Amino acid sequence: MSNFWQQFPRPFFVLAPMADVTDMAFRQIICETGKPDVFYTEFVSCDGLCSEKGRPKLMLHLAFKKNERPIVAQFFGANPKNFYKCAQRAVELGFDGIDINMGCPAGKIVKHDCGAGLIRTPELAKEIIRETKRGAASAGRRMPVSIKTRIGYNKIITEEWISYLIEAEPDAIIIHGRTMKEMSKVPAHWDEIGKAGLLCRKAGIPVIGNGDVVSYAEGLEKAKQYDLDGIMVGRGIFRNPWIFNPSIDPATKTPQEKIELLKKHMGLFIELWGDPSTSSGQAKNFDVMKKFFKIYISGFDGAKELRTKLMQAKNEEEFTKILSE
Numbered sequence: 001m002s003n004f005w006q007q008f009p010r011p012f013f014v015l016a017p018m019a020d021v022t023d024m025a026f027r028q029i030i031c032e033t034g035k036p037d038v039f040y041t042e043f044v045s046c047d048g049l050c051s052e053k054g055r056p057k058l059m060l061h062l063a064f065k066k067n068e069r070p071i072v073a074q075f076f077g078a079n080p081k082n083f084y085k086c087a088q089r090a091v092e093l094g095f096d097g098i099d100i101n102m103g104c105p106a107g108k109i110v111k112h113d114c115g116a117g118l119i120r121t122p123e124l125a126k127e128i129i130r131e132t133k134r135g136a137a138s139a140g141r142r143m144p145v146s147i148k149t150r151i152g153y154n155k156i157i158t159e160e161w162i163s164y165l166i167e168a169e170p171d172a173i174i175i176h177g178r179t180m181k182e183m184s185k186v187p188a189h190w191d192e193i194g195k196a197g198l199l200c201r202k203a204g205i206p207v208i209g210n211g212d213v214v215s216y217a218e219g220l221e222k223a224k225q226y227d228l229d230g231i232m233v234g235r236g237i238f239r240n241p242w243i244f245n246p247s248i249d250p251a252t253k254t255p256q257e258k259i260e261l262l263k264k265h266m267g268l269f270i271e272l273w274g275d276p277s278t279s280s281g282q283a284k285n286f287d288v289m290k291k292f293f294k295i296y297i298s299g300f301d302g303a304k305e306l307r308t309k310l311m312q313a314k315n316e317e318e319f320t321k322i323l324s325e
């Protein structure tokens with residue numbers, strides 16, 4: 001299996017992994033509005049995927065379609081053996097890459113040494129990289145293993161931490177320019193991303209910067225200024241779902257076009273996760289879909305009122321009824 005991280009023209013763009021956002025339904029919409037060079041799944045628990053009970057639901061989080069390639073499966077956990085197993089499974093499922101989450105700051109995650117907690121336990125982090133690489137090399141193929149991380153835990157230790165990760169020879173490093181403690185509360189430290197970039201470049205490891213990028217032009221500028229291979233965009237997609245398609249000005253999109261896109265997204269969401277009003281129920285809460293309403297229902301007269309009404313919907317039927325009214 002080739003290392004796709006090495007193959008794009010520079011700089012390339014990546015849609016950030018976002019829990020309850022970047023599932024197959026949303027990625028299908030983004031394939032239509034403007035596809036990034038790389039997609040990520042939402043993060044998936046390694047321990048959950050390795051348990052009989054957790055697996056069926058988590059497999060839905062790992063669902064993808066061919067038009068989303070190259071796509072990376074992102075995992076979080078703290079058990080190297082389970083990373084080994086999940087990497088093997090990611091190969092079987094046909095992913096193009098696997099990413100280790102070393103950046104999630106949520107208390108319930110770091111408490112168990114997962115996510116950004118691994119910055120505190122560097123030896124465990126290294127063992128996890130080793131086991132993931134071993135699992136990713138199963139079946140005679142070697143799937144690239146990347147790391148998405150931050151610039152420190154309680155304080156900025158960019159050079160120390162990134163140098164340490166480089167020793168484990170990952171295939172790419174994605175740097176979110178904040179510490180765990182900073183959560184998303186301060187502007188990303190792009191100068192620190194630049195420092196990390198320098199180290200990665202010397203080691204021949206592709207480096208992707210992440211934090212607060214809200215437009216394609218800004219991404220290009222940051223990549224140039226800090227000499228990076230790629231840019232990862234997270235929340236910027238909420239402001240502009242056409243962000244990866246710089247030829248489109250979202251202001252030119254009509255309300256009807258936006259509403260059609262939302263309807264399509266809703267259909268894909270229900271197809272993937274089920275409808276709360278059916279007997280089989282739903283694998284993801286219907287309310288998760290509501291955080292997307294603002295993406296589509298904004299920038300036109302009456303948008304706010306329509307959104308307020310749509311927020312009352314409890315299932316697809318009610319949603320459709322409100323829209324038709």
Ligand SMILES: Cc1cc2nc3c(=O)[nH]c(=O)nc-3n(C[C@H](O)[C@H](O)[C@H](O)COP(=O)(O)O)c2cc1C
Binds near residue numbers: 016074104212234
């Ligand atoms: C709703 C939400 C969910 C997120 N889920 C994940 C995740 O599953 N895995 C991950 O590595 N980062 C996750 N992140 C962090 C983003 O990938 C990204 O690093 C962060 O939002 C900073 O980039 P931005 O400023 O472009 O949004 C999440 C962020 C948001 C806002």
